[in-house]
Amino acid sequence: MPELPEVETVRRGLNRLIVGRTIASVVHDNDKSFPNAQVDVQHFLLGATVVDVRRRAKVLIIDLSTNYSLVIHLKMTGQLVFRSSQDSFGAGHPNDSLIGDLPDTSTRVTFTFTDDSHLYFNDQRKFGWARLMPTQEVPNIDFMQKVGPEPLEADFTVEQFIERFSRRKKTSIKAALLDQSIIAGVGNIYADESLWGAKLHPQRRVGDVSKNEFKKLYTELRAVMNLAIDKGGSTDRNYVDAQGKKGSYMDFARVFRREGEPCPRCGASISKIRVAGRGTHVCTSCQVVQ
DNA sequence: CACTTGACCTGTCCGC
């Protein structure tokens, strides 16, 4: 569920909260949440100071002073939550975090910094992963090699956007939007939201999308993602930011999770169908299959 | 190569 806006929200939070902190200890469950644990994780992490937190597509990159980087994919239910040594979650200490005491049953990795603050990598469904590697090798991993361009970069043009779809003609526009090798960072929420904005039915074949419709989709996708970043992302189920707080984009969603509600544009009832193996929200009245 | 489907997991919800 964390898509580009959610991962970007986490990145901004971590940038504020952990840059400059030095790792004192790491405890991990030694399964695929940290698949290269057999390399000496402790040796490369202990004493390392966080120097930057970057993002590429839905992947977070935590750069360390040792010229190593932690590369983390949250997949569906991953969370990265920071707690200072003062944070208290016991009775009589109200807070606005969605989650309580940490570590909890879904904690896969616990980083403790030298000031006794903590960063917890939680992942209920264990689809996420963390890897430690030299910073200079990060661009060489398979994921980075095949992932498409960042849709919110200032120099990403509508012409590039259209060109990226040129090798896909028969598949649905929704399947193409979800394909990370075409455009980076789009997931189920913002695919449905941007297709509604562009009045495109998710099952429209890519080859049947006109140039003007592509232009509209480009504009809508960027607008929707920028708004979502503004709102701290979407909390559908599990997502929380680096302080454990929910995002509020779902309050602004037009179709996602709104099956049965009236379309904000034409008033017809919003449907939920299945496209590209995903639950898909659509107004069949004003989003045209053609 | 283009494209689709199933696997990976576990918590939640729904019907019986």
Added chain:
DNA sequence: TGCGGACAGGTCAAGT
């Protein structure tokens, strides 16, 4: 109340 099954959806491997 308990229990089975469907469902949630990011990515990769394996299938057509």
